[in-house]
Amino acid sequence: MRNLDGILLEPVGCLAEFPAEPFHEIARRLLGRRGKLSASGSRCYWHLLKRVGEFSPQTLAEALEIEAVNAAALYEDAVPALAELKAMGIHLSIASSLSGAAITCFLEKHSLGGFFTDVWHRDNAGGVQAVPLIRALCGASLQPENVMFLTDTVEGIKVARSAGVHPVLMMNDPDEARRLAMRSPSGGVVSLHEIPDFIRLVAAQNRTGQLDG
Amino acid sequence: MKKISIYKPSTVDQAIQILSQHGTSAAVYAGGTDLLIRLKNRLEQAPSYLVDIKKIDHLRYIKEDAQGGVEIGAATKLAELADSRLLQEKYPMLVEAVNKISSPELRNASTLGGDLLQEVWCQYLRGGYSCWRNGGYLCYGAIGDNSYYHSAMGGRLCYAVYPGDAATALIPFDARAKLATPQGVKELSIEQLVPGDLMVDGRIQSHVVRFNEILTSVVIPPPMPGVRASFEKLRPRGVWDFAMASLAIRLQLREKTIEDARVVFGGIAGRPLRETVVETFLKGKTLSSELGEQAISVALVNAAPLKYNATKIDMAKGLLASGLARLSA
Numbered sequence: 001m002r003n004l005d006g007i008l009l010e011p012v013g014c015l016a017e018f019p020a021e022p023f024h025e026i027a028r029r030l031l032g033r034r035g036k037l038s039a040s041g042s043r044c045y046w047h048l049l050k051r052v053g054e055f056s057p058q059t060l061a062e063a064l065e066i067e068a069v070n071a072a073a074l075y076e077d078a079v080p081a082l083a084e085l086k087a088m089g090i091h092l093s094i095a096s097s098l099s100g101a102a103i104t105c106f107l108e109k110h111s112l113g114g115f116f117t118d119v120w121h122r123d124n125a126g127g128v129q130a131v132p133l134i135r136a137l138c139g140a141s142l143q144p145e146n147v148m149f150l151t152d153t154v155e156g157i158k159v160a161r162s163a164g165v166h167p168v169l170m171m172n173d174p175d176e177a178r179r180l181a182m183r184s185p186s187g188g189v190v191s192l193h194e195i196p197d198f199i200r201l202v203a204a205q206n207r208t209g210q211l212d213g
Numbered sequence: 214m215k216k217i218s219i220y221k222p223s224t225v226d227q228a229i230q231i232l233s234q235h236g237t238s239a240a241v242y243a244g245g246t247d248l249l250i251r252l253k254n255r256l257e258q259a260p261s262y263l264v265d266i267k268k269i270d271h272l273r274y275i276k277e278d279a280q281g282g283v284e285i286g287a288a289t290k291l292a293e294l295a296d297s298r299l300l301q302e303k304y305p306m307l308v309e310a311v312n313k314i315s316s317p318e319l320r321n322a323s324t325l326g327g328d329l330l331q332e333v334w335c336q337y338l339r340g341g342y343s344c345w346r347n348g349g350y351l352c353y354g355a356i357g358d359n360s361y362y363h364s365a366m367g368g369r370l371c372y373a374v375y376p377g378d379a380a381t382a383l384i385p386f387d388a389r390a391k392l393a394t395p396q397g398v399k400e401l402s403i404e405q406l407v408p409g410d411l412m413v414d415g416r417i418q419s420h421v422v423r424f425n426e427i428l429t430s431v432v433i434p435p436p437m438p439g440v441r442a443s444f445e446k447l448r449p450r451g452v453w454d455f456a457m458a459s460l461a462i463r464l465q466l467r468e469k470t471i472e473d474a475r476v477v478f479g480g481i482a483g484r485p486l487r488e489t490v491v492e493t494f495l496k497g498k499t500l501s502s503e504l505g506e507q508a509i510s511v512a513l514v515n516a517a518p519l520k521y522n523a524t525k526i527d528m529a530k531g532l533l534a535s536g537l538a539r540l541s542a
Contacts, residue, residue, distance in 0.1 A: 131520060164328045169351065170353060171351075171356050173517070174355070174356040174357075174520045175356075176231070177355075177356040178357060180351065180358045181351060181356065185351070187349070187350025187351050188350070188351035188352070188356075189370075190352065190368065190372070193369075194369060194370055196476070197369060197370055197412070198350060199372070200412060201345075201350075201370070201415070201417065202350075202411055204412050204414075204415040205415040205416075206415075207415060208236070208237055208414050208415030208416075209415070
């Protein structure tokens with residue numbers, strides 16, 4: 001793996017645990033879907049992104065996403081990990097398929113805005129899934145092979161691959177992570193506090209490889 | 214098994230020169246009970262060049278030093294430690310611990326240095342999974358079967374436990390390790406030698422020894438009067454297995470009052486885990502059969518078990534209670 005100098009983050013499932021219920025509500029009220037998509041907020045969210053164009057009215061989708069943001073629990077290691085990464089000079093971007101209003105609410109609620117060089121969401125990126133990732137890469141002139149995207153869903157792995165960045169698993173649920181590990185992600189972490197070590201290890205391996213080689 | 218070359222240096226300096234020349238693709242070879250298995254398992258980080266130190270003089274001995282302590286050469290076989298009258302007389306707890314390492318056959322081959330610096334025995338690493346220690350970037354133990362050989366005290370990238378028993382038993386004696394390095398002799402406490410997961414020369418390993426350094430000996434300070442010590446180990450099988458939890462405890466007593474304590478857990482974390490909270494709790498207390506029950510209430514409060522290994526914490530606390538009860542008898 002080449003040295004990593006950028007991380008794209010999707011708040012859902014990577015910076016915070018989002019409840020599934022608001023996403024069920026979006027599916028029920030905007031798409032007329034009965035039954036629950038999944039017990040996992042992340043999986044519901046990624047599932048819904050396939051049909052985001054059908055959300056009508058968009059304002060209701062936004063309101064429900066803000067409800068999800070307000071109910072989300074920020075991971076306790078998020079702030080120290082982001083602070084350490086920023087101090088290491090790692091480029092941090094939000095690359096999310098949430099609405100602009102939901103992302104703004106999330107960053108303000110947890111006072112995270114200062115950590116990110118840029119913030120991409122479905123409104124300013126003009127699309128969902130891989131689109132915010134690609135906009136973030138282009139906007140910061142990052143080489144995709146030097147960038148990781150944290151994800152805890154199979155859709156997230158696919159989206160990262162389609163954008164050319166390294167999909168790295170957030171192994172929140174061991175059983176789900178075991179299934180996702182079969183999809184050959186570039187790596188996986190149990191906790192955000194491992195990300196700085198991940199980046200340092202890759203850099204150290206590359207240095208040692210040069211010495212040995 | 215990959216093609217390997219073996220060097221047989223006759224001095225430590227020569228060995229260091231060879232190690233320096235080959236970088237991380239070389240490794241020290243003594244007992245071979247860990248290293249050769251890593252080669253057989255075709256692990257990514259297994260070396261291509263082995264530096265056989267068995268023929269080097271002055272690495273295989275057990276001798277009393279001028280202060281009444283004992284120095285043990287790193288290439289000394291575990292069986293020789295187990296049979297040593299000197300060790301039995303001065304540090305019976307260490308001999309007890311060594312006798313619980315692996316099997317008699319393996320103790321005849323394994324060395325003290327090898328036991329201290331061995332690679333973790335995670336089944337995913339040894340099974341060739343592309344994990345942090347094997348060229349990959351994911352810990353399969355954290356998400357797979359972590360009942361036996363993974364940390365219940367949190368982790369940092371790799372969640373495998375440090376598997377050695379000798380370090381767990383040596384730390385209570387404040388033993389120190391001597392390393393030969395290109396810059397000269399380096400001395401470290403055993404705690405400093407095996408601090409758990411860390412990056413050394415671009416690799417994740419449990420110890421701090423760099424690619425061009427050699428552990429040459431372990432020095433144990435003289436035994437103190439009034440010391441009682443005990444080593445306990447629970448493993449999945451009665452013999453020939455690694456600890457699910459172990460405990461080495463050393464108490465310095467005046468009459469029945471504990472003046473100083475060392476409490477070290479093995480098999481539950483990425484390093485031998487010195488539990489200073491319990492040590493502080495024990496100081497000044499009267500040693501009694503009930504003390505164990507009180508001590509476990511303050512022990513391992515930072516436990517962070519994985520999905521399948523919470524029982525390790527119960528085991529470790531049980532060992533603390535039984536160890537103290539045994540010492541009070």
